[in-house]
Amino acid sequence: MIEQVPSKVDMDKLVSLCKRRGFIFPSSEIYGGMGACYDYGPLGVELKNNVKKSWWKAVVQGRDDMVGLDASILMHPQTWVASGHVEGFADPLVDCKQCKQRWRADHIKDGKCPACGGELTEPRMFNLMFKTFVGPVEDEASVAYLRPETAQGIFVNFQNVLNSTRKKLPFGIAQMGKSFRNEITTGNFIFRMREFEQMEMEYFVRPGTDEQWFKHWVEERFNWYTNLGIKKDNLRLRQHAKDELAHYARDCYDIEYLFPIGWSELEGIANRTDFDLKQHAKFSGKDLSYFDEETKEHTIPYVIEPSAGVDRSVLAFLADSYDEEKDKEGLRVILRLHYALAPIKVAVLPLSRNEKLLPISREIHNSLRNCWMVQYDDAQSIGRRYRRQDEIGTPFCVTIDFQSLEDKQVTIRERDKMRQIRVPIEVLKSTLDAKLNGEPLDILPPGGKKWLGFEG
Ligand code: ATP
Numbered sequence: 001m002i003e004q005v006p007s008k009v010d011m012d013k014l015v016s017l018c019k020r021r022g023f024i025f026p027s028s029e030i031y032g033g034m035g036a037c038y039d040y041g042p043l044g045v046e047l048k049n050n051v052k053k054s055w056w057k058a059v060v061q062g063r064d065d066m067v068g069l070d071a072s073i074l075m076h077p078q079t080w081v082a083s084g085h086v087e088g089f090a091d092p093l094v095d096c097k098q099c100k101q102r103w104r105a106d107h108i109k110d111g112k113c114p115a116c117g118g119e120l121t122e123p124r125m126f127n128l129m130f131k132t133f134v135g136p137v138e139d140e141a142s143v144a145y146l147r148p149e150t151a152q153g154i155f156v157n158f159q160n161v162l163n164s165t166r167k168k169l170p171f172g173i174a175q176m177g178k179s180f181r182n183e184i185t186t187g188n189f190i191f192r193m194r195e196f197e198q199m200e201m202e203y204f205v206r207p208g209t210d211e212q213w214f215k216h217w218v219e220e221r222f223n224w225y226t227n228l229g230i231k232k233d234n235l236r237l238r239q240h241a242k243d244e245l246a247h248y249a250r251d252c253y254d255i256e257y258l259f260p261i262g263w264s265e266l267e268g269i270a271n272r273t274d275f276d277l278k279q280h281a282k283f284s285g286k287d288l289s290y291f292d293e294e295t296k297e298h299t300i301p302y303v304i305e306p307s308a309g310v311d312r313s314v315l316a317f318l319a320d321s322y323d324e325e326k327d328k329e330g331l332r333v334i335l336r337l338h339y340a341l342a343p344i345k346v347a348v349l350p351l352s353r354n355e356k357l358l359p360i361s362r363e364i365h366n367s368l369r370n371c372w373m374v375q376y377d378d379a380q381s382i383g384r385r386y387r388r389q390d391e392i393g394t395p396f397c398v399t400i401d402f403q404s405l406e407d408k409q410v411t412i413r414e415r416d417k418m419r420q421i422r423v424p425i426e427v428l429k430s431t432l433d434a435k436l437n438g439e440p441l442d443i444l445p446p447g448g449k450k451w452l453g454f455e456g
Pocket residue numbers: 001149181183190191192193194196197198265266267268307308309310311312313
């Protein structure tokens with residue numbers, strides 16, 4: 001449920017920036033679009049990949065107790081019977097008798113149609129899973145579903161991972177990938193899509209230690225967002241009330257973000273007990289228990305599930321980093337993205353198109369692009385080019401001028417405060433590497449100096 005309070009960032013501004021600069025486009029736009037589906041453009045795909053990389057680094061690469069998985073989207077249909085999705089993954093819907101629009105009953109406040117105030121029908125349940133057929137015959141026996149969450153791929157592989165990795169409790173399995181839901185209430189840009197990406201993990205623990213691990217993951221996941229630059233004021237935890245919890249869940253917290261549309265769920269963290277493994281054991285007839293070497297007993301582990309949306313994270317990172325500053329040339333728009341998330345890390349900008357600057361500028365570009373996504377831009381004034389990079393969140397611009405030909409030094413200009421340093425070309429790569437990893441700009445490399453030249 002969205003709590004409507006004003007956020008500092010206007011959604012229209014974000015949508016327009018995303019379209020104009022190639023972050024996010026409406027899907028199949030030339031045919032009039034495809035409801036609640038979006039395409040990531042050249043900068044968007046970089047940003048989204050960086051979000052996923054940062055998540056993987058935090059939950060898999062950086063931990064001894066986690067492994068990764070990439071399960072297929074099409075799964076055995078029994079999976080969704082066991083998980084409860086066939087029976088219960090449904091929203092209550094109401095129709096307006098007057099204007100015929102359809103709404104989610106749990107989003108209606110005063111019993112009237114939000115569009116025209118008309119009378120509404122009684123709620124009916126609507127399953128959100130996309131159905132399809134596998135093979136040449138379209139009958140009940142060939143029905144399959146596009147997965148509505150990635151999590152079930154983890155549960156059905158629990159024994160495979162256990163046997164192949166010999167992991168001991170507590171340990172977790174992480175997976176990210178596409179999920180599909182035939183959502184009814186859409187229209188809030190990439191907040192609610194019909195095809196979206198999730199970053200989910202299941203952390204298996206000994207029963208009795210679940211509350212402690214639940215607390216651990218709530219904290220870990222909250223800190224992941226703030227470590228990547230989300231302002232604490234825009235993030236909050238909301239514990240689910242008892243009547244909101246699924247019957248098998250012991251506890252659940254939402255990490256909520258103050259989106260341009262109001263406070264809403266960014267990630268959910270649930271203590272799902274042993275429900276999922278027990279269900280899959282029951283429906284598959286396979287033993288999904290864990291043999292505990294310490295107690296010499298078989299147990300069904302409890303599971304803590306932090307479940308995040310890639311696209312909602314992208315939206316939160318965009319909204320949180322969007323900034324505007326008035327200056328003598330008008331408005332400077334800046335995406336103050338964390339360096340790890342910025343789509344382009346460095347822009348190489350020769351001061352002009354003068355052919356004397358070309359060879360050295362190209363050489364610098366070629367050497368840096370081995371390490372990062374780097375853009376080369378020599379069109380229009382240097383001030384305009386700085387603005388263009390600020391607007392897409394590029395942390396550093398490297399400017400090559402005529403003096404560079406003499407002293408073999410170039411200027412590094414940073415995005416946030418527009419400060420500049422001058423560094424020898426031979427230490428440019430290592431300097432940028434250090435700065436991108438958080439070294440303060442005023443720590444200068446050998447031969448470097450603070451530069452009081454032109455301001456962008
Ligand atoms: P909501 O209540 O907003 O529909 P949910 O509680 O159904 O979300 P979960 O099933 O817990 O969501 O999914 C985990 C995460 O996946 C959510 O926190 C969200 O970030 C993301 N997510 C879920 N549905 C969508 C969607 N339709 N579009 C984009 N992201 C989604």
